[in-house]
Amino acid sequence: MQGIEGLPSQGLFYYLKETLHYSPEKIMFISSLTISAWLVKPIIGYIIDNFLNKKVWIFISLFLDIILVLLLGLIALPIVMLVSVLIANSTNSAFRDVAVDGIMCVEGKKYNATGRIQSIQWISISIAGLLTGIGGGYIAEKWGYKAGFLSLIPIYILVGIPALFYKGEDAGYIKNSSSLFKDLKKLFVDKRLVIVGLFIFLYKYSPSFGTPLFFLQRDSFKWTKIWIGWLGSISTVFSIIGSLLYYKFSAKINIKKWLYFSVFLGALTSLSYLYYTPLTAVIYDVLYSFMGMFIFLMVMDFMARNTLKGLEATSFALLCSISNLALVTSNLSGAFLLPKLGLKWLIVISSLTSFLCLPLIKKIE
Numbered sequence: 114m115q116g117i118e119g120l121p122s123q124g125l126f127y128y129l130k131e132t133l134h135y136s137p138e139k140i141m142f143i144s145s146l147t148i149s150a151w152l153v154k155p156i157i158g159y160i161i162d163n164f165l166n167k168k169v170w171i172f173i174s175l176f177l178d179i180i181l182v183l184l185l186g187l188i189a190l191p192i193v194m195l196v197s198v199l200i201a202n203s204t205n206s207a208f209r210d211v212a213v214d215g216i217m218c219v220e221g222k223k224y225n226a227t228g229r230i231q232s233i234q235w236i237s238i239s240i241a242g243l244l245t246g247i248g249g250g251y252i253a254e255k256w257g258y259k260a261g262f263l264s265l266i267p268i269y270i271l272v273g274i275p276a277l278f279y280k281g282e283d284a285g286y287i288k289n290s291s292s293l294f295k296d297l298k299k300l301f302v303d304k305r306l307v308i309v310g311l312f313i314f315l316y317k318y319s320p321s322f323g324t325p326l327f328f329l330q331r332d333s334f335k336w337t338k339i340w341i342g343w344l345g346s347i348s349t350v351f352s353i354i355g356s357l358l359y360y361k362f363s364a365k366i367n368i369k370k371w372l373y374f375s376v377f378l379g380a381l382t383s384l385s386y387l388y389y390t391p392l393t394a395v396i397y398d399v400l401y402s403f404m405g406m407f408i409f410l411m412v413m414d415f416m417a418r419n420t421l422k423g424l425e426a427t428s429f430a431l432l433c434s435i436s437n438l439a440l441v442t443s444n445l446s447g448a449f450l451l452p453k454l455g456l457k458w459l460i461v462i463s464s465l466t467s468f469l470c471l472p473l474i475k476k477i478e
Contacts, residue, residue, distance in 0.1 A: 114175075114272040116241025118206060121185075121261025123338060124253035126327065133192070137324045138448035144324070145444045146196055150204035151437040157211045158430030159296055167212035171276050174205040174212075175269050181205070186263035211430045216279070218420050218429050227417035228363025231410055236356040239406070242349040250342020296424055300431055308476050309419045310435045315470035316376070316412070317439035319383065319463040321447035325456050326389065334391045344395060348402035355406030359414075368415050373474050375408045376467055383464035387457060412436075 129135045129143065150157075161170050181202045184190070190198060217234065221227030252261045300306055330336045336344075382401055385393075416436075420428040450459050 114241075114268065115206065115210060116238035117245060117268050118265065119242065119245040120249050120252065120264055121258045122245075123249040123342060124256075124258030124261045127253050127338060128258050130328070130331070137328050138451055141321065141324045141444045141448040143196060145441045145448075147199045147203050148437060148441065149200060150207045151210075152434050152441065154207055154211055154430035154434040154437070155297065155300070155427055157208055158215065158424075158427035161208070161212050161215060162296070162424060162427050167215050168276060168279055170212045171209050172273060174209040175273050178202060178205045179266055179269050182262040182265050182269075186259045186261075211433075214417075214429050214433070218417050221417060222420070222422075225364070228410065228414040229360050231413050231417065232356050232360035232363065235406065235410055235413075236353055236360070239349050239353045239356060242352070243346045246342045246344075246346030246349055247339075248342070250337075250339045250345070253342070254338045296427055299421065299424065300428055303421060306419060306421065306428065306431075308473060309416070310432055312470050312473040312477060313412070313416065313432055314435050314439045315473065316372070317436050318443055318469070319379075319466040320450050320459055321440075321443040322386065322451070322456060322459050322463060324447075325451060325459075326386070326394075329389065330394065334394070336391075344398055348398045351399050351403035352406040355403045356410060359407050359410040363410070363414060366411070368411060368418075369474065369477060371408075371411055372415070372477075373471075375411070376471055376474075378404065378408075380464045380467040383460060383467065386460050 126140065129140050135143075161167055165173075181198055184198055185195070185202070213234070217227065217230050221230045248264075249261060252258075252264065327341075330341060382397075382404075385397060389397075416432040417429060419432070447459060447463075450462065454462070
């Protein structure tokens, strides 16, 4: 479901760019707002860990999502209401994401399989991305973003079927009397978790320049929406290959050593965008999708292995929120710096900030 939910994203981007004529920095700012719920995932994790159970929260989020995409698909909303409904839709996705990741941490740590389970999760998301890459481009070209949202309704219904079969928890209204303050205190006094969280933020942070590249693809390269969708699908195939490789080697690699090398690799890949042509754009999308998925899963595995026992959903959600905060900060700083420095210097600064996390790697146990 998390992969399929990207189906309206291309149409929505083109609506903001070509109908409302918004600038790259304005679209980046709006994108940051729509994922704001993902910054408070520890609170969502606390709710899921303490009230009802993960399975029930999955069904609640699916039900509310159906209502929200009906609003987005049937009514022409003014921009303030459109963004508000997108934030609500994103909040439901965050609840579902935290619930599923909580299950992943519990079952994965029990069987020493956090890396493998996450590989399967992201292979599934990538396969869904194949559909959204092609289908999203076609829907954007022919019908617009509203049709993309309405297309999600039957999938929200279908995705509930496998969730019915999970029996890992007992149902209940309140599972324990732990308070939010007490749970968060456990997290923030854990020195290892604090170091891991700070490392994740610095590792993920760099001023973003992805949206300006989309503008180049449309305005300079004159790429069609459908071709951009096809390229996304081709890149997704290579993401799946990266996921399969991580599935195979996750139990064998030294994560700390690989994180160190990935910092330098990330800096180099950022600098490569200084030379951005129609040919290199295709090469970068394909090659970096493969490498990026392997590294992404390695970081997610690293986070899952460092969750606290009994607070898996909350602690993993905290680390994910830190990661999401880094991405939002990247978007906002990119939007701020782009008109002041231009794209080339933004890319250079983005590359240099990759090294901010290096001193913390030695402190990670």
